[in-house]
Amino acid sequence: MPSLPHEAPEPPALRPGGIAERARAGGRPNPAFLNGLNPEQREAVETLDGPLLVLAGAGTGKTRVLTARVAHILSQGRAFPSQILVVTFTNKAAREMKERIHAMVGDAVEGMPWLGTFHSIGVRILRRHYELVGLKSGFTILDTDDQIRLLKQLLAAETIDEKRWPARLLASTIDGWKNRGLSPENVPAGEGSAFANGRGQMLYAAYQARLKALNAVDFGDLLLEGIRLFRENPDVLADYHRRFKYLLVDEYQDTNVAQYLWLRLLAQGSRNVCCVGDDDQSIYGWRGAEVDNILRFESDFPGAKVIRLERNYRSTGHILGAAAHLIANNQGRLGKTLFSEDELGERVTVTGAWDSGEEARAVGDEIEALQRSDHPLSQVAILVRASFQMREFEERFVTLGMPYRVIGGPRFYERAEIRDALAYLRCIQSSSDDLAFERIVNVPKRGIGDATVKQIHDVARGAAVPLQEAARLLTESEEMKPKVRGTLRGLLDSFERWRDQARQLPHTELAEIVLDESGYTEMWQKDRSAEAAGRLENLKELVRSMEPFENLQGFLEHISLVMDVENGAGEDAVQIMTLHSAKGLEFDTVFLPGWEEGLFPHQRALDEQGKAGLEEERRLAYVGLTRARRSARVYFASNRRIHGMWNSTVPSRFLDELPDAHVRVAESKGGLGWGGGSSYGGGNYGGGGASRFDRAEPFSSTYATPGWQRAQTARASGFAERGGAPNRGPSPGRGGPVIEGTLIASSTGNTSTYGCGERVFHQKFGYGHVTEVDGNKLTVQFEKAGEKRVLDSFVERA
DNA sequence: GGCCTGGTCTTTTTT
DNA sequence: AGACCAGGCC
Numbered sequence: 001m002p003s004l005p006h007e008a009p010e011p012p013a014l015r016p017g018g019i020a021e022r023a024r025a026g027g028r029p030n031p032a033f034l035n036g037l038n039p040e041q042r043e044a045v046e047t048l049d050g051p052l053l054v055l056a057g058a059g060t061g062k063t064r065v066l067t068a069r070v071a072h073i074l075s076q077g078r079a080f081p082s083q084i085l086v087v088t089f090t091n092k093a094a095r096e097m098k099e100r101i102h103a104m105v106g107d108a109v110e111g112m113p114w115l116g117t118f119h120s121i122g123v124r125i126l127r128r129h130y131e132l133v134g135l136k137s138g139f140t141i142l143d144t145d146d147q148i149r150l151l152k153q154l155l156a157a158e159t160i161d162e163k164r165w166p167a168r169l170l171a172s173t174i175d176g177w178k179n180r181g182l183s184p185e186n187v188p189a190g191e192g193s194a195f196a197n198g199r200g201q202m203l204y205a206a207y208q209a210r211l212k213a214l215n216a217v218d219f220g221d222l223l224l225e226g227i228r229l230f231r232e233n234p235d236v237l238a239d240y241h242r243r244f245k246y247l248l249v250d251e252y253q254d255t256n257v258a259q260y261l262w263l264r265l266l267a268q269g270s271r272n273v274c275c276v277g278d279d280d281q282s283i284y285g286w287r288g289a290e291v292d293n294i295l296r297f298e299s300d301f302p303g304a305k306v307i308r309l310e311r312n313y314r315s316t317g318h319i320l321g322a323a324a325h326l327i328a329n330n331q332g333r334l335g336k337t338l339f340s341e342d343e344l345g346e347r348v349t350v351t352g353a354w355d356s357g358e359e360a361r362a363v364g365d366e367i368e369a370l371q372r373s374d375h376p377l378s379q380v381a382i383l384v385r386a387s388f389q390m391r392e393f394e395e396r397f398v399t400l401g402m403p404y405r406v407i408g409g410p411r412f413y414e415r416a417e418i419r420d421a422l423a424y425l426r427c428i429q430s431s432s433d434d435l436a437f438e439r440i441v442n443v444p445k446r447g448i449g450d451a452t453v454k455q456i457h458d459v460a461r462g463a464a465v466p467l468q469e470a471a472r473l474l475t476e477s478e479e480m481k482p483k484v485r486g487t488l489r490g491l492l493d494s495f496e497r498w499r500d501q502a503r504q505l506p507h508t509e510l511a512e513i514v515l516d517e518s519g520y521t522e523m524w525q526k527d528r529s530a531e532a533a534g535r536l537e538n539l540k541e542l543v544r545s546m547e548p549f550e551n552l553q554g555f556l557e558h559i560s561l562v563m564d565v566e567n568g569a570g571e572d573a574v575q576i577m578t579l580h581s582a583k584g585l586e587f588d589t590v591f592l593p594g595w596e597e598g599l600f601p602h603q604r605a606l607d608e609q610g611k612a613g614l615e616e617e618r619r620l621a622y623v624g625l626t627r628a629r630r631s632a633r634v635y636f637a638s639n640r641r642i643h644g645m646w647n648s649t650v651p652s653r654f655l656d657e658l659p660d661a662h663v664r665v666a667e668s669k670g671g672l673g674w675g676g677g678s679s680y681g682g683g684n685y686g687g688g689g690a691s692r693f694d695r696a697e698p699f700s701s702t703y704a705t706p707g708w709q710r711a712q713t714a715r716a717s718g719f720a721e722r723g724g725a726p727n728r729g730p731s732p733g734r735g736g737p738v739i740e741g742t743l744i745a746s747s748t749g750n751t752s753t754y755g756c757g758e759r760v761f762h763q764k765f766g767y768g769h770v771t772e773v774d775g776n777k778l779t780v781q782f783e784k785a786g787e788k789r790v791l792d793s794f795v796e797r798a
Numbered sequence: 799g800g801c802c803t804g805g806t807c808t809t810t811t812t813t
Numbered sequence: 814a815g816a817c818c819a820g821g822c823c
Contacts, residue, residue, distance in 0.1 A: 091812090091813085141813090163806095286809080287810085287811065386809050387810085445800090578811085602810080604809060
């Protein structure tokens with residue numbers, strides 16, 4: 001087996017409590033990083049041997065514990081920096097972790113190559129053992145965009161109608177399988193045949209074969225191939241077992257099955273694995289995270305110690321009380337009770353607005369008031385459920401001249417112009433990067449159309465060579481029109497020239513030359529559209545962002561995993577972002593607009609995941625509330641425009657789950673609340689046992705509106721009525737949602753009791769018979785309505 | 799190869 | 814309503 005490069009010598013493990021250890025600690029019996037830890041935190045830091053699960057509630061000092069633990073391991077001489085594995089989910093989290101460890105232990109952190117995201121560590125491992133998993137040196141990492149283009153080709157080759165079976169859907173299906181650690185041969189038969197009339201599994205296998213041929217992996221493979229590597233090569237695994245004396249995992253509640261398997265393989269060595277997480281903040285179930293991983297930690301690692309961090313240092317009492325009461329509505333929690341010794345502070349306010357416009361105005365007014373009282377704007381956040389909500393706030397802030405910043409949104413490296421530029425660089429870096437070549441062979445337009453590309457493809461397949469090589473062969477033959485041949489020849493020659501220059505020039509200069517000589521910059525300069533200027537600006541920014549890297553290869557390697565770019569933080573502006581991207585952040589004042597049924601909890605979460613979906617939405621609400629240090633302000637609107645149509649909306653059930661004692665119902669801003677009806681405002685609050693957000697009374701007039709009826713029809717049923725158990729999933733016998741061509745590789749969907757050929761009745765579509773069963777989703781050929789996909793709970797046996 | 803049109807979709811996001 | 818994409822037409 002290959003010996004690990006850069007192998008550090010075995011450290012002489014200090015005998016616990018021995019002279020050396022005591023001497024090391026001697027000068028300062030309580031090193032700075034241990035000071036100020038509460039007893040539970042301290043225990044979590046000092047429990048070094050054996051498996052440890054730290055259940056850290058929101059704002060309980062989770063990151064502090066992780067970083068102090070690393071510092072502790074190092075200062076105790078338990079391991080060298082290179083022998084500690086620290087995994088996070090995002091690059092941002094990894095960066096922060098690194099900075100904070102640096103603050104504690106100084107430059108020792110530079111010797112920690114194994115601090116990073118699951119994926120970056122996955123690549124690091126694969127780069128060392130590529131030959132054992134059938135890859136070649138310098139394999140490329142495909143991102144989602146490449147992945148989809150590749151799948152499109154596969155679908156076309158199989159003559160599968162992309163209208164009915166979009167590549168995007170196949171991509172997410174395959175992703176889902178990979179998240180669950182399934183390689184093509186392990187995909188459950190039923191699921192594998194769900195896509196494209198039974199060809200899903202075959203397409204997955206074909207896709208994997210194409211990846212291997214391209215010497216490429218996708219994100220999922222970074223873990224999946226790692227798992228395979230460890231399983232098939234016990235000696236390699238044993239080597240890592242010896243290496244990793246301590247393993248630390250951040251945000252453990254977000255791990256998916258593949259990550260979990262990967263981790264478990266590695267942790268079997270030292271067994272000194274410490275996972276930190278909060279089951280109440282698991283909000284990524286929809287992309288494969290398995291809360292179960294946290295729930296079964298103790299059984300997977302027998303003898304595991306569990307430490308709960310429940311002392312909250314972030315929020316004032318009312319906020320914490322409201323959040324705790326809300327989340328208590330979830331079942332299947334490990335259960336933590338957060339407490340704070342802070343003052344009660346401000347109650348959580350709930351404000352109703354007539355519509356989304358009024359909601360934005362009210363929030364704007366409140367922020368202006370905060371601004372007048374010198375509240376820093378950077379400490380104010382608006383956390384929305386869905387990004388379309390942002391626009392109204394942005395518009396309002398533009399009118400008010402209020403500085404704001406939208407966090408998230410389309411990311412720098414995903415912009416088309418950046419991806420094009422990168423494709424040029426990839427072609428230069430590797431003449432066998434077919435996907436990159438295809439992307440830019442005709443960008444800017446140079447007369448190499450589909451026909452020519454197909455011709456190149458055919459030659460490439462026939463001769464089993466990369467596209468660039470095939471193109472060269474073609475230009476040397478007589479098979480092309482002279483004009484096309486000349487153009488293609490010119491492009492290939494340019495690649496050669498740039499490759500030569502790459503050896504002599506700094507990579508930033510090379511990038512400028514390439515963008516210039518390829519005509520790419522010119523293409524945008526000539527473009528008259530509004531965004532052209534911005535794109536040119538982005539290209540300049542791209543070149544600037546290459547500067548810190550040693551060479552082209554280093555840069556390309558970096559951006560394949562780090563798709564984000566440091567954005568200029570620090571300015572005094574209101575932050576607008578989704579609840580999801582707010583996880584891990586905190587602000588003095590948090591606005592939570594849009595608490596309405598259908599939006600929050602989101603209809604789709606309810607439709608597709610039922611009770612599990614509802615609970616995840618509730619965790620999202622919990623995450624939102626607990627972002628606030630001093631003030632949390634919840635809003636809902638009675639009318640909201642969705643897909644261009646006005647709908648009356650119903651206040652979110654989560655509002656009723658907030659405890660009276662910690663909530664203040666604010667006066668409705670600017671207007672009558674519900675037109676003419678009993679004013680919503682403070683009046684109803686606490687009165688007569690009715691819900692504070694009574695839906696029947698003030699709404700009576702709106703029930704008859706077309707909007708309301710549309711909303712009713714569109715809804716999954718069962719959730720909109722007030723009162724009752726909040727956890728009801730879709731119930732049978734009503735007009736249910738249609739899932740047009742939507743297939744989710746769902747681990748939660750129960751298998752339907754219906755079988756193919758069975759005759760069924762649907763409230764909306766009438767009679768029909770089942771033609772396909774996928775979990776709880778049925779394809780039904782209706783006698784009148786044609787073929788539809790429906791949830792099984794919405795049909796009954798006829 | 800470029801432009802127009804019509805059809806479809808519209809939660810959350812990382813790597 | 815608005816964005817995006819595919820396909821048809823010039």
